[in-house]
Amino acid sequence: MRLASGRRTQLGDEAAGEASDERLMVLRAQQTPRAVEPLYLRYRDPVINYCFHRLGDREEAEDAASAIFIHALRGLPGFHDRDGSFRTWLFRIAHNEVIDRHRQRARHPASPIDLFSEQPGTSRSPEEIAADADAHERLRALLAGLPPRERDVLELRAADLDTSQIAAVLGVTAQNVRSTQCRALARLRALMGDAGILDVEGGR
Amino acid sequence: MNGERIDERELDRLWNDLAGDKPPGAAYRLPREAADTVRLFQSLASTPPSEAARERVGREVMAAIDHMEQEHAMSTTMTWAGAPPTAIGRVRTRGNPWTRARPEAGRRWTLASLAMAALVLIAVAGSWRLGWDDRWLGNESNHAVLTAPAKSCGSNATATPAGTPVPVAVATASPAAAIKPNVSFAWAASGVPVGVSGVGNLAIDPQCRLWAVDADKSRFLIFNLDGKLLETWGSAGKGPGQFNFNTYPSGNGYFGAIAFAPDGGFYVADDGNLRVQQFDGDRKFVRQWTISDSATKQTGNPLWITVGPDGNVAVSTQVNAGIVQLFSPDGVLIRTFGAIGAGSDRLTGNGPIAFDPAGNIWLLDAGVPGLVEFSPAGTPMARIALPSSMSTSVYGFAIDAAGRFLIPDSTKNQIDVLDSSGTLLYAWGAFGVDPGKFATPHAVFLDGDGSVYVSEIGQPRIQKFDVRS
Numbered sequence: 001m002r003l004a005s006g007r008r009t010q011l012g013d014e015a016a017g018e019a020s021d022e023r024l025m026v027l028r029a030q031q032t033p034r035a036v037e038p039l040y041l042r043y044r045d046p047v048i049n050y051c052f053h054r055l056g057d058r059e060e061a062e063d064a065a066s067a068i069f070i071h072a073l074r075g076l077p078g079f080h081d082r083d084g085s086f087r088t089w090l091f092r093i094a095h096n097e098v099i100d101r102h103r104q105r106a107r108h109p110a111s112p113i114d115l116f117s118e119q120p121g122t123s124r125s126p127e128e129i130a131a132d133a134d135a136h137e138r139l140r141a142l143l144a145g146l147p148p149r150e151r152d153v154l155e156l157r158a159a160d161l162d163t164s165q166i167a168a169v170l171g172v173t174a175q176n177v178r179s180t181q182c183r184a185l186a187r188l189r190a191l192m193g194d195a196g197i198l199d200v201e202g203g204r
Numbered sequence: 205m206n207g208e209r210i211d212e213r214e215l216d217r218l219w220n221d222l223a224g225d226k227p228p229g230a231a232y233r234l235p236r237e238a239a240d241t242v243r244l245f246q247s248l249a250s251t252p253p254s255e256a257a258r259e260r261v262g263r264e265v266m267a268a269i270d271h272m273e274q275e276h277a278m279s280t281t282m283t284w285a286g287a288p289p290t291a292i293g294r295v296r297t298r299g300n301p302w303t304r305a306r307p308e309a310g311r312r313w314t315l316a317s318l319a320m321a322a323l324v325l326i327a328v329a330g331s332w333r334l335g336w337d338d339r340w341l342g343n344e345s346n347h348a349v350l351t352a353p354a355k356s357c358g359s360n361a362t363a364t365p366a367g368t369p370v371p372v373a374v375a376t377a378s379p380a381a382a383i384k385p386n387v388s389f390a391w392a393a394s395g396v397p398v399g400v401s402g403v404g405n406l407a408i409d410p411q412c413r414l415w416a417v418d419a420d421k422s423r424f425l426i427f428n429l430d431g432k433l434l435e436t437w438g439s440a441g442k443g444p445g446q447f448n449f450n451t452y453p454s455g456n457g458y459f460g461a462i463a464f465a466p467d468g469g470f471y472v473a474d475d476g477n478l479r480v481q482q483f484d485g486d487r488k489f490v491r492q493w494t495i496s497d498s499a500t501k502q503t504g505n506p507l508w509i510t511v512g513p514d515g516n517v518a519v520s521t522q523v524n525a526g527i528v529q530l531f532s533p534d535g536v537l538i539r540t541f542g543a544i545g546a547g548s549d550r551l552t553g554n555g556p557i558a559f560d561p562a563g564n565i566w567l568l569d570a571g572v573p574g575l576v577e578f579s580p581a582g583t584p585m586a587r588i589a590l591p592s593s594m595s596t597s598v599y600g601f602a603i604d605a606a607g608r609f610l611i612p613d614s615t616k617n618q619i620d621v622l623d624s625s626g627t628l629l630y631a632w633g634a635f636g637v638d639p640g641k642f643a644t645p646h647a648v649f650l651d652g653d654g655s656v657y658v659s660e661i662g663q664p665r666i667q668k669f670d671v672r673s
Binding site: 033034036040044045048049052058061062065066069070073074075077078092096103148149168170171172173176 | 252253254257258260261262264265268269272273401450459505522592593594595597614615617635637643644660661662663
């Protein structure tokens with residue numbers, strides 16, 4: 001589930017190489033703020049997308065993404081790659097930023113807007129776009145009905161984090177993530193069946 | 205959508221990644237119809253943001269980089285001026301090739317250097333309290349204070365169930381640190397009900413019982429000081445004696461706080477219901493009041509609450525025009541202070557609060573992280589910058605008898621101990637489930653006998669530590 005480029009292949013090699021060159025990028029950025037560019041470009045789209053999905057408002061998501069990268073920039077000198085990757089650390093900042101923004105707008109709930117408007121340059125038919133947008137909206141609505149922690153786990157999954165990374169982002173144990181995602185998937189599949197998004201007959 | 209082709213290997217990996225980390229004994233297999241679930245997640249994640257979004261975010265980040273490079277130049281100046289480092293292990297790079305490459309930036313650097321030289325003099329004179337005017341230059345005598353229940357509770361506790369306390373590894377700021385803290389794990393609370401995913405704010409009542417916020421069920425868990433669950437109290441709802449602490453997604457689900465008056469009465473920051481509830485010592489509802497926002501004419505959220513030595517009740521809110529609202533014991537608003545905004549005497553964010561025995565109020569400003577001291581009249585007296593080595597995810601702090609700040613760092617999963625000038629003295633903890641480790645520590649509470657209670661929201665646990673310095 002590579003966010004920026006679509007499909008991931010040769011996962012092991014790619015992940016190992018990514019971790020290695022990422023460490024160098026972090027070291028450089030710790031010495032010179034401007035050297036953060038490759039890290040920024042690597043995580044820009046995933047972070048913006050994560051904020052879109054969590055906040056439901058394009059403009060606020062952009063504000064949040066900016067704040068996340070600025071927090072990360074300021075925190076980089078103190079970042080130690082001891083027990084987690086830069087990705088984990090960055091998404092922990094993102095998670096906290098989203099939570100803060102939910103709190104800040106508690107008194108002014110935002111109405112959902114179109115998060116999945118088609119981007120210029122795509123060649124899909126209007127019917128395909130409409131079908132996907134509809135499914136996205138319905139899925140988002142269903143996700144919103146999940147308990148907070150279950151939603152957290154699934155949306156971090158959607159942001160391409162694995163169990164241990166999600167555990168680190170949420171500050172919970174890996175076992176907690178596993179049991180939460182099992183509950184969330186069971187609940188979501190049932191909801192999708194009820195909503196007619198998914199035919200759950202003959203499932204597990 | 206069932207008819208669309210999906211790469212089987214990719215689907216296997218994705219679904220197994222989503223559902224395959226199964227608990228022991230669970231019998232999952234890959235269901236065909238799960239294809240759509242996975243596909244939807246995949247498309248959710250891979251829908252690219254617009255170019256306009258990319259450009260806007262990029263512009264703001266670049267502006268921040270420019271600003272940081274200016275700060276970087278300032279930091280170099282401070283090092284040159286002989287000022288002590290403000291962060292442990294912080295990387296500092298001498299020289300600034302960026303400014304040499306850009307003459308206009310070089311001019312800014314020169315001006316910044318002059319400004320910073322002046323700032324260094326002020327900072328040194330103020331023992332690293334960043335004082336821009338007299339109101340921000342604090343009084344040291346106010347720092348050696350005790351924020352803890354007036355009554356000592358430690359002597360009432362029986363021997364810990366765990367028997368001999370377990371020493372906990374402590375990281376000191378430097379090997380030559382004068383303080384050699386001795387931190388030992390005493391117990392982890394037992395009997396946290398099934399279904400509670402984490403524990404929020406803490407307080408100890410005059411009968412020496414530990415109250416903890418159960419945000420999942422909007423109630424309180426009440427323990428004795430040996431960590432045994434005695435009872436639960438309260439329920440979810442909007443009536444008297446009912447609470448809403450689980451306000452996610454409009455809130456973050458881990459607020460809700462309680463503070464006790466010396467007579468056993470108590471006040472609850474009922475975050476989701478936008479009110480403060482007052483109860484007497486028999487837990488009978490007395491009254492409720494709301495948090496007003498004079499700027500927006502709306503009702504604000506009470507986030508943190510504490511009772512001062514004079515019985516007044518301070519509430520930390522989300523009201524930008526006045527983060528702190530001070531009430532009389534019967535809920536009459538006395539004053540509002542601590543506005544968010546630009547300016548040396550303004551806050552940059554809301555955060556937890558604590559009284560000291562002198563009646564001064566400390567607020568942990570979560571925006572640009574710092575501890576801000578206010579007089580009872582609401583006048584800002586001091587601002588202490590937190591070390592940059594600390595994360596910005598800091599929550600319910602406490603002040604010990606020596607005036608040190610104990611601050612839970614939820615990102616680093618440790619408890620940081622700072623002296624009264626904000627210098628990091630030592631820390632303990634790391635991520636984990638073992639004694640002395642944490643999964644998102646959220647609140648710290650002291651019992652006045654050197655014991656420290658820490659709640660965690662990443663797992664349903666409260667730990668007690670004995671700290672001797």
